[in-house]
Amino acid sequence: MEPNKRGQGAALARWRAIQSARQTSGAHYGDSATVGAGLPILRTLRALQAGGDRIHAIAGVLSGSLAWLLHQYDGLRPFSGFVRQAWQAGYTEPDPREDLSGEDVRRKLLILVRATGVALHARQVQVASLVPPALAAVPVDGVHAALTALDAPLRARYAEAWKAGGRLRYIARWQAGGPAQVGLAMVPADDPLAAGSGTDNRVAIWSDRYARQPLVLQGPGAGAEVTAAALLDDALAIQAGQRL
Numbered sequence: 483m484e485p486n487k488r489g490q491g492a493a494l495a496r497w498r499a500i501q502s503a504r505q506t507s508g509a510h511y512g513d514s515a516t517v518g519a520g521l522p523i524l525r526t527l528r529a530l531q532a533g534g535d536r537i538h539a540i541a542g543v544l545s546g547s548l549a550w551l552l553h554q555y556d557g558l559r560p561f562s563g564f565v566r567q568a569w570q571a572g573y574t575e576p577d578p579r580e581d582l583s584g585e586d587v588r589r590k591l592l593i594l595v596r597a598t599g600v601a602l603h604a605r606q607v608q609v610a611s612l613v614p615p616a617l618a619a620v621p622v623d624g625v626h627a628a629l630t631a632l633d634a635p636l637r638a639r640y641a642e643a644w645k646a647g648g649r650l651r652y653i654a655r656w657q658a659g660g661p662a663q664v665g666l667a668m669v670p671a672d673d674p675l676a677a678g679s680g681t682d683n684r685v686a687i688w689s690d691r692y693a694r695q696p697l698v699l700q701g702p703g704a705g706a707e708v709t710a711a712a713l714l715d716d717a718l719a720i721q722a723g724q725r726l
């Protein structure tokens with residue numbers, strides 16, 4: 483079992499090597515925690531397909547830390563202060579630029595799309611990073627001091643959304659045969675993707691069965707407890723002889 487997304491969510495060749503090792507060795511590979519922490523997102527995608535359903539599109543909020551940041555941010559207090567709090571709470575990756583750059587969300591989207599059977603390359607996902615070049619360039623031990631580079635651009639994005647009555651959300655989208663995108667978007671306040679609170683992930687899945695209205699999964703998507711629960715679920719499933 484692992485929560486690390488770099489195995490299945492980075493180079494396509496590595497994802498293929500893992501699938502091949504899984505099939506030829508008969509080994510179990512518990513990856514539930516890689517997307518949505520404790521939420522049954524991968525499990526649901528696999529269950530739908532095992533029943534003959536075909537996945538058409540996936541969209542949603544896949545970052546618990548960015549969800550939390552965008553729920554907390556009020557356009558007044560510095561965004562960088564909230565990033566430090568999210569890091570302290572264990573919501574961000576050890577280097578919060580992994581989240582802020584959209585790389586963590588790209589990895590999760592790749593894991594989901596690949597789980598639908600589509601061999602998507604990392605370069606096929608367009609990613610709009612929130613990390614300004616000045617912050618991207620600093621070494622890891624200087625990141626926390628340099629986070630203030632986020633404050634002015636985020637304040638401007640927030641003000642623009644506030645004037646339009648919208649909400650900022652960091653959204654991942656993929657459609658079969660179409661584009662895959664990850665980035666900050668302004669959504670109407672009553673948009674389903676604006677809903678939720680705290681670290682909530684919210685993922686909509688369109689398929690043959692759920693063609694008009696998507697199947698939606700929502701709940702906390704980051705933090706030690708929910709992530710550990712997903713790892714434990716996989717361990718118990720393996721012990722019970724279930725094929726993951």
Ligand SMILES: NC(=O)C1=CN([C@@H]2O[C@H](COP(=O)(O)OP(=O)(O)OC[C@H]3O[C@@H](n4cnc5c(N)ncnc54)[C@H](O)[C@@H]3O)[C@@H](O)[C@H]2O)C=CC1
Pocket residue numbers: 485486487515516519546572573574575576703704705706709
């Ligand atoms: N924090 C969260 O909500 C979630 C995290 N994940 C994934 O879980 C993994 C760990 O993330 P966190 O627990 O948040 O990070 P963390 O920084 O809190 O914990 C990582 C731990 O690994 C240890 N470590 C690092 N390199 C090591 C090595 N070579 N050998 C042994 N130990 C080593 C570190 O000392 C640290 O204790 C990441 O891949 C992350 O993407 C996945 C889902 C949710």
Ligand SMILES: N[C@@H](CC=O)C(=O)O
Pocket residue numbers: 516518519544545546547548573574575581586703704705
């Ligand atoms: N840093 C990640 C943790 C879970 O994968 C996130 O913010 O979602």
